[in-house]
Amino acid sequence: MIKKVNTIISPTWIYTADKNNTVLEDYSIVVKEDEILDIHPTKNVFDTYDANDVFVLSDHIITPGFINNHTHTAMSLFKGYANDLPLKSWLEDHIWPAEKKHVCEAFVKDGSLIAIAEMIKSGTTTFNDMYFYPSQTAEAAVEMGIRANIGLVVMDFPTNYASDPEDYLKKGFEFRDDWRNEELISTSIAPHAPYTNSDKTLSLISTYAEQLDLSIHTHLHETEDEVKNSIDQFKLTPIQRYNNLGLLGPNLVAAHCVHVDDQDLILLQQNNVNVVHNPSSNLILGSGIADIPKMLDLGINVTVGTDSSASNNRLDILEELRMAALLGKGLSKKPDIFDAKTALKMATYNAARSLNKSKIFGSIEVNKKADIVAINMDSIFSQPVYNPLSTLLYNANQGGVDYVWINGTLKLKAGQLHNIDLDRLKNIANSWKTKIKTT
Amino acid sequence: MIKKVNTIISPTWIYTADKNNTVLEDYSIVVKEDEILDIHPTKNVFDTYDANDVFVLSDHIITPGFINNHTHTAMSLFKGYANDLPLKSWLEDHIWPAEKKHVCEAFVKDGSLIAIAEMIKSGTTTFNDMYFYPSQTAEAAVEMGIRANIGLVVMDFPTNYASDPEDYLKKGFEFRDDWRNEELISTSIAPHAPYTNSDKTLSLISTYAEQLDLSIHTHLHETEDEVKNSIDQFKLTPIQRYNNLGLLGPNLVAAHCVHVDDQDLILLQQNNVNVVHNPSSNLILGSGIADIPKMLDLGINVTVGTDSSASNNRLDILEELRMAALLGKGLSKKPDIFDAKTALKMATYNAARSLNKSKIFGSIEVNKKADIVAINMDSIFSQPVYNPLSTLLYNANQGGVDYVWINGTLKLKAGQLHNIDLDRLKNIANSWKTKIKTT
Numbered sequence: 042m043i044k045k046v047n048t049i050i051s052p053t054w055i056y057t058a059d060k061n062n063t064v065l066e067d068y069s070i071v072v073k074e075d076e077i078l079d080i081h082p083t084k085n086v087f088d089t090y091d092a093n094d095v096f097v098l099s100d101h102i103i104t105p106g107f108i109n110n111h112t113h114t115a116m117s118l119f120k121g122y123a124n125d126l127p128l129k130s131w132l133e134d135h136i137w138p139a140e141k142k143h144v145c146e147a148f149v150k151d152g153s154l155i156a157i158a159e160m161i162k163s164g165t166t167t168f169n170d171m172y173f174y175p176s177q178t179a180e181a182a183v184e185m186g187i188r189a190n191i192g193l194v195v196m197d198f199p200t201n202y203a204s205d206p207e208d209y210l211k212k213g214f215e216f217r218d219d220w221r222n223e224e225l226i227s228t229s230i231a232p233h234a235p236y237t238n239s240d241k242t243l244s245l246i247s248t249y250a251e252q253l254d255l256s257i258h259t260h261l262h263e264t265e266d267e268v269k270n271s272i273d274q275f276k277l278t279p280i281q282r283y284n285n286l287g288l289l290g291p292n293l294v295a296a297h298c299v300h301v302d303d304q305d306l307i308l309l310q311q312n313n314v315n316v317v318h319n320p321s322s323n324l325i326l327g328s329g330i331a332d333i334p335k336m337l338d339l340g341i342n343v344t345v346g347t348d349s350s351a352s353n354n355r356l357d358i359l360e361e362l363r364m365a366a367l368l369g370k371g372l373s374k375k376p377d378i379f380d381a382k383t384a385l386k387m388a389t390y391n392a393a394r395s396l397n398k399s400k401i402f403g404s405i406e407v408n409k410k411a412d413i414v415a416i417n418m419d420s421i422f423s424q425p426v427y428n429p430l431s432t433l434l435y436n437a438n439q440g441g442v443d444y445v446w447i448n449g450t451l452k453l454k455a456g457q458l459h460n461i462d463l464d465r466l467k468n469i470a471n472s473w474k475t476k477i478k479t480t
Numbered sequence: 481m482i483k484k485v486n487t488i489i490s491p492t493w494i495y496t497a498d499k500n501n502t503v504l505e506d507y508s509i510v511v512k513e514d515e516i517l518d519i520h521p522t523k524n525v526f527d528t529y530d531a532n533d534v535f536v537l538s539d540h541i542i543t544p545g546f547i548n549n550h551t552h553t554a555m556s557l558f559k560g561y562a563n564d565l566p567l568k569s570w571l572e573d574h575i576w577p578a579e580k581k582h583v584c585e586a587f588v589k590d591g592s593l594i595a596i597a598e599m600i601k602s603g604t605t606t607f608n609d610m611y612f613y614p615s616q617t618a619e620a621a622v623e624m625g626i627r628a629n630i631g632l633v634v635m636d637f638p639t640n641y642a643s644d645p646e647d648y649l650k651k652g653f654e655f656r657d658d659w660r661n662e663e664l665i666s667t668s669i670a671p672h673a674p675y676t677n678s679d680k681t682l683s684l685i686s687t688y689a690e691q692l693d694l695s696i697h698t699h700l701h702e703t704e705d706e707v708k709n710s711i712d713q714f715k716l717t718p719i720q721r722y723n724n725l726g727l728l729g730p731n732l733v734a735a736h737c738v739h740v741d742d743q744d745l746i747l748l749q750q751n752n753v754n755v756v757h758n759p760s761s762n763l764i765l766g767s768g769i770a771d772i773p774k775m776l777d778l779g780i781n782v783t784v785g786t787d788s789s790a791s792n793n794r795l796d797i798l799e800e801l802r803m804a805a806l807l808g809k810g811l812s813k814k815p816d817i818f819d820a821k822t823a824l825k826m827a828t829y830n831a832a833r834s835l836n837k838s839k840i841f842g843s844i845e846v847n848k849k850a851d852i853v854a855i856n857m858d859s860i861f862s863q864p865v866y867n868p869l870s871t872l873l874y875n876a877n878q879g880g881v882d883y884v885w886i887n888g889t890l891k892l893k894a895g896q897l898h899n900i901d902l903d904r905l906k907n908i909a910n911s912w913k914t915k916i917k918t919t
Contacts, residue, residue, distance in 0.1 A: 122866050125815065125816055125819040126816050324806035325874075327812065327813045328810070354871070371764075371769055376765050422598055422794065425912060425913030427559075428563065432559075435563060436794060439879065440878065463860060
């Protein structure tokens with residue numbers, strides 16, 4: 042008997058990101074409601090299923106939706122606002138004053154909408170965020186239909202959003218309670234960084250995270266100065282300090298980890314800490330280059346992120362994967378490491394695992410949520426295709442992303458945002474630009 | 481009186497790459513035949529000129545056509561053929577055997593056609609090539625209407641193309657004589673590399689270059705091993721050896737220069753050697769990262785190239801510029817260096833200067849050839865635009881390249897190749913893939 046389903050997608054290739062990193066040829070993905078019901082040989086899929094929507098994508102490779110594991114989405118309104126400046130001046134003379142002047146609920150909602158449009162157009166189906174006014178980011182995510190893990194940010198100094206650690210935590214937990222039934226939204230607790238949080242606050246966060254079974258999202262070892270200052274102040278590296286305060290563990294998602302010595306690497310390894318590599322941001326801000334090949338050798342779970350539009354004008358995960366692979370090869374002088382499967386897994390399964398969601402999404406497998414991306418391999422930039430995964434990693438970028446489904450819903454169709462008013466978003470960007478430039 | 485001209489292009493911004501790196505706002509470019517006749521305020525350009533074709537591009541920035549200063553275009557047929565391999569195995573087990581099996585006149589013509597399509601679509605209007613069967617590359621260039629400086633390759637070992645240095649030189653000079661009246665084609669003499677050319681051959685080339693006033697295109701200091709082996713064999717670094725043989729000078733275009741010590745840098749500086757930075761290729765092959773900030777500090781003329789599709793699947797100069805800027809900032813830990821003007825000049829004026837053509841093309845100035853690129857800044861990936869040059873460098877890639885004129889002729893229109901049959905090129909790529917994969 043033929044079963045009614047919602048969608049059948051029949052590409053040439055599927056990169057599954059499953060346990061064996063399987064690549065399937067001439068298989069179809071059968072979607073029922075928000076889930077992958079079956080992965081079936083294309084030659085007889087239509088004998089078994091009848092779908093409302095059928096997508097025959099013979100020029101395409103399918104991958105699990107990408108997970109951008111370190112973002113500050115609202116900052117897309119500062120995209121290109123202060124490039125090519127020394128880090129200190131960038132932060133103190135430009136970004137912080139601009140944040141003080143402009144960051145409010147409307148800024149966060151609008152900036153998040155624009156970032157999410159960029160992310161969907163480049164194949165991202167989940168982002169792991171940290172910023173102020175989390176409700177606004179969540180609203181934008183649900184309005185756009187993207188999955189978001191939202192960090193409840195905590196700092197020891199006041200901002201427009203909150204006055205002190207207690208206030209940040211209170212607002213964070215209120216947000217968490219308000220949004221707990223929205224299936225696209227999940228939460229982490231997010232101590233901003235070792236240099237913006239006191240021991241007292243970090244201990245408190247460690248306790249909350251354990252009690253509430255929350256993952257933790259933080260910046261860690263981003264710059265040489267951060268490590269040096271910590272040693273000066275605490276006689277400990279930030280990683281050692283986090284270890285003493287009980288923060289290192291499999292629920293910690295640590296962004297950057299650029300300057301990590303061998304002892305600290307062992308601490309990350311032994312505690313099963315998840316690392317987010319942000320290669321473009323680390324280069325643009327002059328922070329340096331993380332030694333990802335060494336982390337992979339140690340079995341550390343490495344994921345990938347873009348960081349914000351203020352420090353990496355592109356929110357394009359395919360670009361970050363290519364950058365990660367190229368830097369890994371160039372730095373290690375080993376062109377045979379960091380192949381396409383290694384890279385693609387960072388942005389899919391590994392990231393889902395870091396968020397404790399790998400049973401729900403992050404791979405193309407039966408019963409997983411239907412977070413699916415189809416990328417065109419037929420352009421003159423990709424042809425000839427000898428190895429589809431390799432072509433995907435080295436040639437593709439957002440221009441090839443043609444279809445995106447999130448939670449079973451079509452969000453990008455033939456390269457165009459589906460049921461999303463792009464002109465409205467551009468107008469929003471433009472009106473904020475005028476405001477930010479002139480005040 | 482109103483003057484009849486061929487084309488008026490009215491963008492919002494023009495990056496001129498002139499002596500002062502001027503950026504113009506609301507100016508129009510007036511093209512007569514193959515040249516830029518005037519650069520005129522848009523507000524009254526139509527009072528002065530009447531054009532056959534008018535392009536009002538209010539979402540666009542114009543730049544001089546990009547110059548890809550190190551290519552082996554024919555190798556686009558090996559794009560992705562052997563990725564993720566150690567350098568020795570990549571060359572000896574894959575690329576060289578495949579070249580021996582497949583490289584012939586038809587391979588070079590077809591591969592060049594495909595590479596040129598990619599390059600035009602990503603804003604390149606001139607490429608500086610080195611490969612076998614130069615007539616075929618020149619034919620492809622003229623058929624597609626792109627400018628090419630073609631290296632007369634010389635090696636001390638036989639290939640399908642030629643048997644010994646005399647044979648390479650003879651074939652090269654025949655090519656030069658045959659094509660000397662074609663305005664899109666110019667020539668360099670191209671000793672392949674220090675490790676494939678004997679002292680005798682290099683001396684001979686030095687003499688010919690001087691007598692015929694030819695520029696020289698070579699690979700130089702690409703890998704650590706190349707330098708080490710040269711010291712073992714000759715007690716000289718390749719740069720010292722080239723210096724002794726009279727090859728260092730303002731007519732030398734040296735690709736790579738990844739591993740160059742301070743003494744050799746001074747030799748490059750003192751002799752006004754031009755360097756081609758190929759950042760992606762150097763990373764992918766595990767060669768390393770050239771210290772471009774130091775070269776810029778020394779006033780060395782730095783240009784940029786993609787290298788071949790076999791070692792950098794993308795022939796996209798905007799990607800190389802972004803990579804160059806990011807690596808420069810990341811390695812030097814100085815985010816305030818390598819701004820957009822520095823990067824863009826490498827791919828325009830600097831490269832034209834390296835080929836001794838800066839009076840003819842490489843900048844948007846009156847009486848220069850009309851090699852012009854228009855890049856769209858209106859996408860959600862670029863918005864909001866605070867600084868157009870910065871947005872161009874950090875956000876744009878081939879997806880934004882909408883219009884390309886070469887020598888006054890429209891080659892790309894609204895993102896589509898103009899008067900070029902793209903499907904035919906894809907079929908060519910595909911039929912070579914089948915042949916290369918199965919033999």
